[in-house]
Amino acid sequence: MPGAKIEIVQNGSPSEQRSLLIDNDRAVAIARFLRVDPALCLDFCSNVTGVDWLDRVVKKTTKLKKLVDGQEKEIVETTEEKIPGYLEAVYHLYSMTHKHGPVIIRMRTSDRAEGNRLPSLTSIWRSAEFQEREIFDLYGIRFEAHPDLRRILMWDEFENYPMRKDYWEPDDYEWEPTPHDAVLEKAKQHYPPRPKMDGAEKITAQP
Amino acid sequence: MTQIDEQLRTELQRQGVWVTSMQELYNWGRKNSIWPLQFGLACCAIEMIATAASRYDIARFGGEVFRPSPRQADLMIVAGTVTKKMAPQIVRLYNQMGDPKYVIAMGACAISGGPFKQGYNVLKGIDRYIPVDVYIPGCPPRPEALLHAFMELQRKIDEQKLTGANKAEFLKPNQPSEFPVPRFGKHDLEPSANRDVFQPPVLERQS
Numbered sequence: 001m002p003g004a005k006i007e008i009v010q011n012g013s014p015s016e017q018r019s020l021l022i023d024n025d026r027a028v029a030i031a032r033f034l035r036v037d038p039a040l041c042l043d044f045c046s047n048v049t050g051v052d053w054l055d056r057v058v059k060k061t062t063k064l065k066k067l068v069d070g071q072e073k074e075i076v077e078t079t080e081e082k083i084p085g086y087l088e089a090v091y092h093l094y095s096m097t098h099k100h101g102p103v104i105i106r107m108r109t110s111d112r113a114e115g116n117r118l119p120s121l122t123s124i125w126r127s128a129e130f131q132e133r134e135i136f137d138l139y140g141i142r143f144e145a146h147p148d149l150r151r152i153l154m155w156d157e158f159e160n161y162p163m164r165k166d167y168w169e170p171d172d173y174e175w176e177p178t179p180h181d182a183v184l185e186k187a188k189q190h191y192p193p194r195p196k197m198d199g200a201e202k203i204t205a206q207p
Numbered sequence: 208m209t210q211i212d213e214q215l216r217t218e219l220q221r222q223g224v225w226v227t228s229m230q231e232l233y234n235w236g237r238k239n240s241i242w243p244l245q246f247g248l249a250c251c252a253i254e255m256i257a258t259a260a261s262r263y264d265i266a267r268f269g270g271e272v273f274r275p276s277p278r279q280a281d282l283m284i285v286a287g288t289v290t291k292k293m294a295p296q297i298v299r300l301y302n303q304m305g306d307p308k309y310v311i312a313m314g315a316c317a318i319s320g321g322p323f324k325q326g327y328n329v330l331k332g333i334d335r336y337i338p339v340d341v342y343i344p345g346c347p348p349r350p351e352a353l354l355h356a357f358m359e360l361q362r363k364i365d366e367q368k369l370t371g372a373n374k375a376e377f378l379k380p381n382q383p384s385e386f387p388v389p390r391f392g393k394h395d396l397e398p399s400a401n402r403d404v405f406q407p408p409v410l411e412r413q414s
Contacts, residue, residue, distance in 0.1 A: 153292075153328070154292065154328065155291075155292050155391040156391070157391040157392065157393060158391070158393065158394070159393040159394065160393075160394060162327045162328070167327070169327040170327075170394050170395035170399065172331055172395070172399045172400070173331075174407055175331075175332075175407035175408075182325065183324070183325060192409060
């Protein structure tokens with residue numbers, strides 16, 4: 001595939017399950033290749049999911065040997081790299097023919113702004129249709145050339161994207177018999193205001 | 208209506224004369240043929256089905272005729288998680304039922320949202336929109352618990368008065384038999400609760 005950018009995303013976890021970050025412009029061609037190629041033949045798309053990445057700072061530590069006052073010393077340098085947030089769609093692919101997999105491909109939007117677009121892979125794997133709709137519903141990624149892009153879990157009038165990390169759910173915690181932790185913080189908003197101190201409560205009964 | 212002496216009544220019954228009142232006869236008939244509305248929302252429905260099947264056999268209490276039409280049903284068993292998308296349909300079904308009608312909230316989700324209470328898509332208890340007669344805790348409640356709730360409801364029906372100042376709610380002409388169906392809003396259901404039905408106690412907890 002000429003001009004297609006593919007990057008291997010490393011995974012630091014024990015499973016070391018790496019994934020392929022593919023070029024949005026050529027994603028459909030790459031996906032068709034993954035499906036059609038006789039050696040790969042990834043004909044089963046088992047799962048499609050979304051990820052919301054916030055702006056983050058990655059700290060890198062490098063050990064350097066430097067000459068300080070004529071002596072060689074090891075100095076640890078930390079560099080900070082700012083990575084702007086983006087939304088991501090992740091596809092898990094298997095091959096029913098060759099019984100291998102999974103191959104994980106990812107597509108990223110340029111930023112987290114609403115109405116971000118990614119190419120739909122429903123034309124390659126039909127099973128991605130409902131799951132892409134779900135990502136649209138919960139993360140707000142618009143899939144281009146999707147046959148039927150509507151909300152699937154929430155109602156049509158709903159305006160937020162609940163799985164995004166900046167989603168703020170409506171406050172209906174007025175009745176909490178046993179609140180704790182995060183719910184306690186929400187329930188406190190509904191508690192009656194503390195009565196004003198006028199000094200009367202300090203007066204104690206005379207002996 | 209003059210009250211007959213209980214002792215005289217048992218004496219008469221021993222002699223083969225059965226004395227009763229219209230109210231007793233009417234309530235006896237009603238409480239022994241409660242027809243539930245046939246619908247289930249989540250895993251509690253499986254327990255409800257088990258209750259209706261031969262091992263637990265709700266037919267022993269006259270509740271075996273699950274009706275697929277709200278017009279023919281007396282009892283709504285809210286068996287399972289009520290999502291915000293489903294709540295308007297539940298209220299609409301309740302409105303379509305003929306008086307007298309009763310509601311059993313079955314399981315933690317129907318009572319309060321249960322384990323999904325902190326989620327964005329689950330209603331925090333069906334009593335926010337319709338009046339509930341019997342609550343059953345449990346996740347899910349066992350069939351015995353549903354039978355217990357059923358017997359509680361029978362007791363409740365048996366105690367309802369047909370005449371007088373404290374006659375049953377459904378006989379009072381100013382009593383609403385329909386409840387407003389919530390609309391799908393931009394962030395939540397509108398209104399988030401029917402304040403005529405849902406009046407939680409004010410919790411006197413401060414800071």
